[in-house]
Amino acid sequence: MTIIDISSWRLAASYLLLAVPLGIMLWLRLPMLSQALIAVVRMTLQLLFIGFYLQFVFDLNSLWVTGAWGLVMIVVADVSIARGCGLRMRRLGGGLFLALLAGTVVPLLFFVLLVVQGPAALDAQYVIPICGMILGNCLRADIVGIRTFYQSLWNNEKAYLLTLAQGASLKEALLPFIREAWQTALAPTVASIATIGLVSLPGMMTGVILGGGNPMTAIKYQIAIMIAIFAGTAMTVILAIWLTAFNNFTPRGTLDRDLFAAGRP
Numbered sequence: 001m002t003i004i005d006i007s008s009w010r011l012a013a014s015y016l017l018l019a020v021p022l023g024i025m026l027w028l029r030l031p032m033l034s035q036a037l038i039a040v041v042r043m044t045l046q047l048l049f050i051g052f053y054l055q056f057v058f059d060l061n062s063l064w065v066t067g068a069w070g071l072v073m074i075v076v077a078d079v080s081i082a083r084g085c086g087l088r089m090r091r092l093g094g095g096l097f098l099a100l101l102a103g104t105v106v107p108l109l110f111f112v113l114l115v116v117q118g119p120a121a122l123d124a125q126y127v128i129p130i131c132g133m134i135l136g137n138c139l140r141a142d143i144v145g146i147r148t149f150y151q152s153l154w155n156n157e158k159a160y161l162l163t164l165a166q167g168a169s170l171k172e173a174l175l176p177f178i179r180e181a182w183q184t185a186l187a188p189t190v191a192s193i194a195t196i197g198l199v200s201l202p203g204m205m206t207g208v209i210l211g212g213g214n215p216m217t218a219i220k221y222q223i224a225i226m227i228a229i230f231a232g233t234a235m236t237v238i239l240a241i242w243l244t245a246f247n248n249f250t251p252r253g254t255l256d257r258d259l260f261a262a263g264r265p
Contacts, residue, residue, distance in 0.1 A: 015040075057124050066124045070131050074100045077139045081240075084143040087150065091259050095243030096142070103236025104135050107228035115224045130225065137189065137229045138236040145185030145237040146244070152177050153255050164253050170246070173253075178241055185237045193226055 018040065025033045057065055078097045082089045108131050112121040120126065153160060156177075163173040248259045 054124075054128065057128065061124050063122060066122075066127050069128060070104070073131065073135055074104060077135055081139060081142045081146065085147045085150070087146070087259055091248055091256075092146075092244050095247065096146075096240050099236045099239035099243055100135065100138060100142070102239055103138050103232045104131060106235065107134055107232040110231075111224060111228045130228070133225060134229055134232045137233050141185040141189065141233045141237050142240050144188075145181045146240055148184045149177055149181035149241050149245070150255070150259065152180055157255065161254070170249065170253055174245060178238070178245075181241060182234075182237055186234060189230055189233050193230060196222070196226065 022033060022036065024030075025036065057069060074097065077100055078093055079089060081096060081100075082092045085092075108127065111130055112126055116126055153174075160173055160177070164170070248256050250256055
């Protein structure tokens with residue numbers, strides 16, 4: 001069995017479906033029509049570029065080029081998270097980069113070396129898509145977790161300062177906020193894991209099946225990638241909070257307002 005290719009004109013025809021959301025925007029007079037159109041254009045151009053580039057990378061199949069592309073993906077995710085949280089990149093970037101690097105590389109190596117194994121395990125064909133799936137989920141969780149952590153600190157600063165005044169260390173005072181942020185960030189992943197297969201057929205499983213793979217093979221890949229995503233997400237959220245938090249407090253223990261790009265969360 002081989003995958004059915006989509007011709008260019010049939011792909012172009014799929015854009016007709018955009019009439020539904022765009023029509024609703026016009027009907028409701030929502031001020032996001034141009035934003036949506038720009039997003040669709042950007043998505044198309046970005047994916048076409050990535051398609052051509054990945055074909056080149058897969059054909060080259062160099063571990064150095066694959067690793068360099070992985071680092072580019074992490075840097076882009078780093079910037080996206082800082083912007084998504086409304087925080088200053090210069091105050092967040094370094095710690096967040098290290099957190100993303102650890103949270104992506106560790107589960108990725110477990111997946112390709114212990115699950116896939118074989119001489120092709122480190123091929124670009126495996127490493128780049130798996131890295132993208134892990135990193136994409138880490139990105140979403142980090143935005144939720146970091147935003148929750150700093151917003152909660154901002155909104156409950158009096159309670160936090162009272163804890164410090166009662167003799168708690170900075171780590172002890174921050175622990176309740178870290179717990180809340182970590183749980184909030186991981187909740188969607190846990191819910192997705194609990195309902196997978198019943199509510200949705202996820203990306204990796206669908207891709208393997210569409211590529212002509214055996215359904216049981218697809219299921220085994222999906223189980224392994226979900227575990228890798230869960231581990232990577234848990235790791236990167238806690239590390240991102242931990243590595244960025246202690247550099248963003250004044251000597252008196254108060255949250256540095258300069259952290260926020262807009263002056264407040």
